[in-house]
Amino acid sequence: MDELVCMEPSYIVVEDGRVAGVFRTLPERYAQLPVLDYGEQLILPGMTDLHVHAPQFAFRGLGMDMELLEWLNTYTFPEESKYKELEYADRAYGSFVNHLLHSTTTRAAIFATIHVPATELLMQKLDRAGLSCYVGKVNMNRNSPVYLREISTNQALRDTERWLCETKEAYRTVKPILTPRFIPSCTDDLMYGLARLQAKYGVPVQSHLSENYSEIAWIRELCPRSKHYGDAYEQFGLFGGGYPCIMAHCVHSNEDEQALMKKNGVFIAHSPESNMNLASGVAPVNKFLDDGLRVGAGLEDLGKGLRSQVGTMYGTKLKGVRYLEMAEGYVLKLALDKDNQVCGYQFLSLGKMMDAIKKGMSPNEAYEKNVGTYGRFKAEDGAVAWIDPRKQ
Numbered sequence: 001m002d003e004l005v006c007m008e009p010s011y012i013v014v015e016d017g018r019v020a021g022v023f024r025t026l027p028e029r030y031a032q033l034p035v036l037d038y039g040e041q042l043i044l045p046g047m048t049d050l051h052v053h054a055p056q057f058a059f060r061g062l063g064m065d066m067e068l069l070e071w072l073n074t075y076t077f078p079e080e081s082k083y084k085e086l087e088y089a090d091r092a093y094g095s096f097v098n099h100l101l102h103s104t105t106t107r108a109a110i111f112a113t114i115h116v117p118a119t120e121l122l123m124q125k126l127d128r129a130g131l132s133c134y135v136g137k138v139n140m141n142r143n144s145p146v147y148l149r150e151i152s153t154n155q156a157l158r159d160t161e162r163w164l165c166e167t168k169e170a171y172r173t174v175k176p177i178l179t180p181r182f183i184p185s186c187t188d189d190l191m192y193g194l195a196r197l198q199a200k201y202g203v204p205v206q207s208h209l210s211e212n213y214s215e216i217a218w219i220r221e222l223c224p225r226s227k228h229y230g231d232a233y234e235q236f237g238l239f240g241g242g243y244p245c246i247m248a249h250c251v252h253s254n255e256d257e258q259a260l261m262k263k264n265g266v267f268i269a270h271s272p273e274s275n276m277n278l279a280s281g282v283a284p285v286n287k288f289l290d291d292g293l294r295v296g297a298g299l300e301d302l303g304k305g306l307r308s309q310v311g312t313m314y315g316t317k318l319k320g321v322r323y324l325e326m327a328e329g330y331v332l333k334l335a336l337d338k339d340n341q342v343c344g345y346q347f348l349s350l351g352k353m354m355d356a357i358k359k360g361m362s363p364n365e366a367y368e369k370n371v372g373t374y375g376r377f378k379a380e381d382g383a384v385a386w387i388d389p390r391k392q
Helices: 054-059 068-084 086-101 116-129 153-167 188-201 213-222 229-236 255-264 272-277 285-290 350-358 363-369
Strands: 011-015 018-023 047-053 105-111 132-136 174-176 205-209 245-249 267-270 294-297 329-336 342-349 371-375 385-387
Touching (some): 068 086, 068 213, 086 116, 153 188, 188 229, 205 229, 363 371
Parallel strands (some): 267 294
């Protein structure tokens, strides 16, 4: 997008669910269409989130003290294992879809979990909400806990193919996308099998790429014949070049990897909040854009818990916490309202605490002076329970 245009007052014409045009004067050929008058309201195009993990929404605000691989084992994998129970998935995904619906995001590429029933449940909820999304049943059959590992390569491929067949044409606005979590979690034969499914069904692919130095070093061990991380995906046949492919993060992609992404038309999902919270690094987004690579925003629900592409931060006494990235450092407790929804939190301002200690204040006093709250944290404000988010 090279130019931002504001047209006032004007008409947006929608045909068969797609915008046919924006006009200052309604063309005669559209004169018979019904008109909805929104008065002086501002109408904006919906935002697209290229990379979001739906199951991570339930523990947003956590994990800012760990790097990627430790964070996955400590927080992510235990949480994702809960989605084998449809009752839990129904509550958690219901909350995720509701918040997505009330944000500025209208389109998203979403990671679910390895569980087919829960993934289909998420797709149903998104479709009923009218959100346009690609949803991926995650594949992972190695280097993950036994409780979150697919039984075998053959079973994983059978489940994935059955899921593709059941969902490819099942919904109006939601489609499946092949989703190997990342190469370390998928054996070679699983990756080759997924490439065959891609070719057979013509579906897009999403995964992670060059997010963290430890991850990249791991790839060198697992795929010694590859020139770089992206080349490993290329050798498996899962790096675009004839079909849509999204790679998240790309923080440490070298020149050769960037060149291959450009050649294959790979979309880069830039996730700045995640990259910061997990200390992965800063992706060279300006260079990507200057060099003609395809880049979009992916504001996934971990660490600071964004759920809007605009990334607006606000809170009210009525609604309490809207975005947990407003936490000033470290979340100590979450407050829940009568509907079991987060309505406030207690936090520790780490930077201010450390400054006070450097100036001679005792650690205990510095801690006490820099604990604060946000939203409806007190009982008189409507909070009915308080939980440790790292345990509950």
